[in-house]
Amino acid sequence: MKRSERLVAMTHYILDRPRNLISLPFFSEKFDAAKSSISEDLGIINKMFQHEGIGYLETISGAAGGVKYIPAFSLEGSSRFVEELCEKLEDPARLLPGGYLFMSDLLGDPETIRNIGKLFASAFRNKDIDVVMTVATKGIPLAYAVASFLNVPVVIARRDPKISEGSTVSINYVSGSTRKIQTMVLTKRSLSQGSRVCIIDDFMKAGGTINGMRNLLMEFDAELAGIGVLAEAEDEEEDRVVDDYLSVVQIVNADERRGSIEVRPGNLLNKI
Amino acid sequence: MKRSERLVAMTHYILDRPRNLISLPFFSEKFDAAKSSISEDLGIINKMFQHEGIGYLETISGAAGGVKYIPAFSLEGSSRFVEELCEKLEDPARLLPGGYLFMSDLLGDPETIRNIGKLFASAFRNKDIDVVMTVATKGIPLAYAVASFLNVPVVIARRDPKISEGSTVSINYVSGSTRKIQTMVLTKRSLSQGSRVCIIDDFMKAGGTINGMRNLLMEFDAELAGIGVLAEAEDEEEDRVVDDYLSVVQIVNADERRGSIEVRPGNLLNKI
Numbered sequence: 001m002k003r004s005e006r007l008v009a010m011t012h013y014i015l016d017r018p019r020n021l022i023s024l025p026f027f028s029e030k031f032d033a034a035k036s037s038i039s040e041d042l043g044i045i046n047k048m049f050q051h052e053g054i055g056y057l058e059t060i061s062g063a064a065g066g067v068k069y070i071p072a073f074s075l076e077g078s079s080r081f082v083e084e085l086c087e088k089l090e091d092p093a094r095l096l097p098g099g100y101l102f103m104s105d106l107l108g109d110p111e112t113i114r115n116i117g118k119l120f121a122s123a124f125r126n127k128d129i130d131v132v133m134t135v136a137t138k139g140i141p142l143a144y145a146v147a148s149f150l151n152v153p154v155v156i157a158r159r160d161p162k163i164s165e166g167s168t169v170s171i172n173y174v175s176g177s178t179r180k181i182q183t184m185v186l187t188k189r190s191l192s193q194g195s196r197v198c199i200i201d202d203f204m205k206a207g208g209t210i211n212g213m214r215n216l217l218m219e220f221d222a223e224l225a226g227i228g229v230l231a232e233a234e235d236e237e238e239d240r241v242v243d244d245y246l247s248v249v250q251i252v253n254a255d256e257r258r259g260s261i262e263v264r265p266g267n268l269l270n271k272i
Numbered sequence: 273m274k275r276s277e278r279l280v281a282m283t284h285y286i287l288d289r290p291r292n293l294i295s296l297p298f299f300s301e302k303f304d305a306a307k308s309s310i311s312e313d314l315g316i317i318n319k320m321f322q323h324e325g326i327g328y329l330e331t332i333s334g335a336a337g338g339v340k341y342i343p344a345f346s347l348e349g350s351s352r353f354v355e356e357l358c359e360k361l362e363d364p365a366r367l368l369p370g371g372y373l374f375m376s377d378l379l380g381d382p383e384t385i386r387n388i389g390k391l392f393a394s395a396f397r398n399k400d401i402d403v404v405m406t407v408a409t410k411g412i413p414l415a416y417a418v419a420s421f422l423n424v425p426v427v428i429a430r431r432d433p434k435i436s437e438g439s440t441v442s443i444n445y446v447s448g449s450t451r452k453i454q455t456m457v458l459t460k461r462s463l464s465q466g467s468r469v470c471i472i473d474d475f476m477k478a479g480g481t482i483n484g485m486r487n488l489l490m491e492f493d494a495e496l497a498g499i500g501v502l503a504e505a506e507d508e509e510e511d512r513v514v515d516d517y518l519s520v521v522q523i524v525n526a527d528e529r530r531g532s533i534e535v536r537p538g539n540l541l542n543k544i
Contacts, residue, residue: 004279008320011283017383048280102438104462108427110420111289137408137430144413148382155380158409166374187376 003041006031010041014057014069018121019151023066042067053077055122071149073122078272081115082265086249089231089263099233099254100203101261107138107202107230116248117145120200120228123246123271124150129225130195131155135184135213139201142230146200155190155197157216159183169219173212184212186220196225205235207242214242232266246271275313278303282313286329286341290393291423295338314339325349327394343421345387345394350544353387354537358521361503361535371505371526372475373533379410379474379502388520389417392472392500395518395543396422401497402467403427407456407485411473414502418472427462427469429488431455441491445484456484458492468497477507479514486514504538518543 001009010027027038046057046067053074057067073081085106094102106112120142129150134143135157147154159182161168170185191197199213210227217224227245233254247266254261273281282299299310318329318339325346329339345353357378366374378384392414401422406415407429419426431454433440442457463469471485482499489496499517505526519538526533 003276004316005320005323007276007279008283008317009324011280012287012321012324012326015284015287044276045280048277049284051277052281052284054284096438102461104427104437104459105425108425108462110416110423110426113416114420137412137428137434140409140412141416141426144382144385144416148386151382153377153380154382154413155376156409162409165376166368189374190376190380 001031001033003037006033006037007041007044011045014045014067017151018055018069018071018149021060021066021068023064026066054118070125071118071121072125073118073272075269075272078119078122079265079269081119082248082269085112086263086265089249089251090261092259092261095254095256095259095261097256099205099236099251099256101231101233101251101254103202103231107141110141113141113145116142116230117147117149119248119268119272120146120246121149123268124198124226124228127198127226128196129198131191132198132200133157133191133213133217134200135159135209138203142202143200146198146228150198155186157184157186157213159185161185169216171212171215171219173215174208175212182212184209184216186216191217191220191222193221195220195222197222198226198228199224200228202230204229204232204242204245204247205240206238207240207245210245211241228268229266231263273303273305275309278305278309279313279316283317286317286339289423290327290341290343290421293332293338293340295336298338326390342397343390343393344397345390345544347541347544350391350394351537351541353391354520354541357384358535358537361521361523362533364531364533367526367528367531367533369528371477371508371523371528373503373523373526375474375503379413382413385413385417388414388502389419389421391520391540391544392418392470392518393421395540396470396498396500399470399497400468401470403463404470404472405429405463405485405489406472407431407481410475414474415472418470418500422470427458429456429458429485431457433457441488443484443487443491445487446480447484454484456481456488458488463489463492463494465493467492467494469494470498470500471496472500474502476501476504476514476517476519477512478510479512479517482517483513500540501538503535 055072132147165187167188168185175182232247233251246268250266327344404419437459439460440457447454504519505523518540522538
């Protein structure tokens with residue numbers, strides 16, 4: 001196989017397995033090429049990944065060594081994406097009662113979701129994360145996108161237990177949107193003790209739901225490793241109960257009566 | 273930029289945008305290379321994608337032409353993946369009351385989900401699909417994975433309307449698992465008239481839920497373009513109300529009392 005052909009196959013193989021350790025001998029055998037050639041190939045791939053602003057190859061030396069693709073969006077690409085997102089969200093037709101925004105169209109676009117996943121994975125790239133957690137329903141695609149680039153599993157808390165999930169642990173929490181006490185459940189076998197968990201959700205006002213997930217983690221003796229939300233907005237009646245989090249965008253003024261809305265980049269860009 | 277470097281960047285660009293039409297002049301300008309060189313590069317990429325069993329480049333000629341990456345898993349890779357999945361599912365510890373199977377661990381693994389997405393996208397590659405639809409909760413990651421390889425948006429029906437979604441259309445249906453009349457809602461602005469919809473879900477017994485989605489499509493004057501389920505199982509009490517569907521696996525014997533279970537490849541492999 002020619003180098004040019006090998007590079008196409010290797011690029012696909014690496015991109016398809018973010019944060020997987022791939023050994024040089026594996027590539028060497030798969031493509032029937034000398035280790036020195038494979039080494040050179042990886043140098044070219046690493047250079048181009050950085051050039052394209054999509055991350056880099058981390059080299060782990062030693063007998064059990066190899067390379068890992070670490071997805072890391074460039075600041076330039078990230079800023080451009082976040083600014084475009086802000087513009088799309090500033091459409092007054094998105095305003096819903098209670099200061100909420102219609103975002104289902106954006107959340108339904110797999111490319112947008114994948115890009116948001118890359119953003120969070122870039123911002124959390126130096127955190128030690130074992131699992132991504134969210135609560136049904138809207139955070140689910142985001143959680144999978146993040147988990148996919150971090151190469152960790154997803155667990156989903158639900159508002160009601162379901163027959164096809166087995167035994168569950170449940171907690172009560174106060175939801176900001178309804179001011180009611182709600183229940184959140186998580187399947188017992190889904191999270192092991194000591195897991196380092198990254199919480200992902202689509203929207204946060206006072207943070208009651210995210211706080212609920214944090215309480216659920218305590219029941220499982222799991223650790224909080226990070227919190228990421230797509231959009232944050234002020235709650236007029238309640239102070240925020242969550243402080244250390246990253247947000248992609250910040251809704252600063254959603255005035256249904258006037259039909260006006262202002263959306264700014266959130267604090268996530270500072271971590272890129 | 274050298275050809276070897278350009279090939280890495282082009283491979284990433286193409287893989288990141290399945291079913292997007294990319295013009296030769298675009299690549300020519302982006303990489304400051306002659307159209308004839310770009311053409312040769314695309315030939316190499318096409319050859320290697322087929323060699324790796326991940327699909328092919330479709331060439332659209334003419335002034336508005338270019339190439340499109342069509343994801344299509346090879347039969348060999350698909351069969352191997354489905355067989356491994358069957359083995360994992362045959363673990364008796366997965367048996368839950370009512371002939372259900374614990375699958376949350378597999379559904380929580382982004383790589384497994386991505387591979388299932390590739391399978392469905394390969395099987396549906398010649399269908400004209402505008403949107404993928406599922407119902408909350410477990411089908412959501414599958415629906416996104418399929419949609420991502422088909423390059424179409426996802427719409428999610430819910431069992432209850434939510435404040436942050438705007439006006440909804442609702443229908444009633446009979447759920448197989450509870451034998452109760454349930455409600456399913458879909459946001460009004462999420463689906464336009466005449467859309468060709470592919471329905472994706474995780475589990476099907478009699479098919480009541482999928483039939484509910486089909487009825488919802490009629491309310492939106494949308495068309496059914498295909499149905500895909502991860503796992504199908506016989507319902508002991510009720511005949512199936514859905515016939516034309518693809519399944520990845522088939523649960524033929526789930527006997528909770530004996531602690532035995534048999535899982536076979538579904539009919540999807542016939543379409544690869």
